Amino acid sequence: MRPCSRPLNTILGKICLGTVQFGLDYGVTNTRGMVRPAEVREILKLAVSAGIGKLDTAAAYGKSEEILGLSDLKGFKVYTKFQHPPETGIIGDWVRTNAEESLRRLGLEKLSGVYVHSPDELLSSQGSSLFRALTDLKDLGLIEKIGVSVYHPEQLDRLLSEYPFQLAQFPLSILDQRFLGGDRLSRWKGLGLELHARSVFLQGTLLTEADALPDFFHPWTGYWKRLIEWRRSLNVSPVGSCLYPILGIPQIDAVVLGVDGLAHLEDIIRTLTEYSELEMPAELACEDKELILPYLWKLQK
Numbered sequence: 001m002r003p004c005s006r007p008l009n010t011i012l013g014k015i016c017l018g019t020v021q022f023g024l025d026y027g028v029t030n031t032r033g034m035v036r037p038a039e040v041r042e043i044l045k046l047a048v049s050a051g052i053g054k055l056d057t058a059a060a061y062g063k064s065e066e067i068l069g070l071s072d073l074k075g076f077k078v079y080t081k082f083q084h085p086p087e088t089g090i091i092g093d094w095v096r097t098n099a100e101e102s103l104r105r106l107g108l109e110k111l112s113g114v115y116v117h118s119p120d121e122l123l124s125s126q127g128s129s130l131f132r133a134l135t136d137l138k139d140l141g142l143i144e145k146i147g148v149s150v151y152h153p154e155q156l157d158r159l160l161s162e163y164p165f166q167l168a169q170f171p172l173s174i175l176d177q178r179f180l181g182g183d184r185l186s187r188w189k190g191l192g193l194e195l196h197a198r199s200v201f202l203q204g205t206l207l208t209e210a211d212a213l214p215d216f217f218h219p220w221t222g223y224w225k226r227l228i229e230w231r232r233s234l235n236v237s238p239v240g241s242c243l244y245p246i247l248g249i250p251q252i253d254a255v256v257l258g259v260d261g262l263a264h265l266e267d268i269i270r271t272l273t274e275y276s277e278l279e280m281p282a283e284l285a286c287e288d289k290e291l292i293l294p295y296l297w298k299l300q301k
Contacts, residue, residue, distance in 0.1 A: 018258035023064030
C-alpha cells in the first residue's frame with residue numbers, strides 16, 4: 001500500500017450511498033433488517049456533513065424513496081431506477097408518470113440520473129420507445145442523465161452501440177474484476193459515460209468470515225482463505241480491502257455502498273480517513289458467475 005496523495009473530500013466524494021436497506025430487509029449478511037426512518041435521517045446528516053453527496057435508490061426498494069423524501073435532499077445527487085415497464089400500453093406516459101411519482105416521493109424537482117433497470121428492456125421491441133421517452137424527460141429538465149444497470153461488460157458494449165447513454169452502473173469488487181478487462185473503462189469514459197461501481201462488498205459476504213456464511217458459499221472457502229491471507233499480509237481492514245482498490249481506479253466516478261445503520265457508515269468514513277492506494281489484487285479475481293452474481297445464488301429461505 002502507498003500513502004494517499006489525494007484529499008479526503010475527493011475520496012468521500014466518490015461514495016454513493018446505496019439505500020435499498022432503507023426500504024427493504026436486504027442482504028445475505030444483514031442481521032439488523034430494514035433501517036428505521038429515524039436512523040435514516042441521521043445517516044443522511046452524517047453523509048452530507050462528511051462530503052458524501054450521492055444517493056442510489058429505486059422505486060422497487062420498498063418505501064426507500066418515500067423515507068428519503070422525509071429528509072432535505074438538496075445536498076445530494078439522487079439516482080434512481082423505475083419499475084419494470086409494462087409490456088403493453090403507451091410507454092411514454094408510463095415513463096413520465098414514474099418520473100413524476102419518484103420526484104414527488106423524494107421531494108425533488110430533478111433527478112441526477114435514471115437507470116433502465118434491465119438491459120432486456122432496451123433490447124425488446126419497445127426499447128427504442130423507452131429510450132425516446134427518457135430522452136424527452138431529459139429535454140424537459142426532469143432528469144440529468146439516462147443510464148443503464150448491467151451485469152456483464154458485453155451487455156454495456158451492445159447497448160452503447162444502439163443508445164447514447166450518459167451513465168452506467170455495474171458490479172465491481174476484488175473478486176469480480178470482469179469490467180476491468182482490456183481498455184473497457186477508458187473506452188467508455190471516452191464516450192462521456194459517468195461510471196458507477198456497485199456490489200463492492202458482494203452483499204456483505206466479502207466482509208464476513210467464511211465459516212459465518214450460508215452453506216451455499218462453502219465450495220468457495222478457498223477464495224475466502226486467500227482473501228484473508230492477502231488482507232493480513234497488507235494489514236488492511238475488511239472494509240478498506242474492498243474499497244481502496246476500487247476508489248483508486250480513476251475512471252470510476254462513484255462507488256455505491258449500502259449501509260445497515262449509522263454505525264456502519266461511521267466505520268466506512270473512519271476507514272476512508274486512513275485511505276491508502278492499493279492495487280486491485282489480480283490473484284483474487286474470480287470468473288465463477290455462480291459466486292460473483294448474487295441473482296444466481298441458491299440460498300435457503
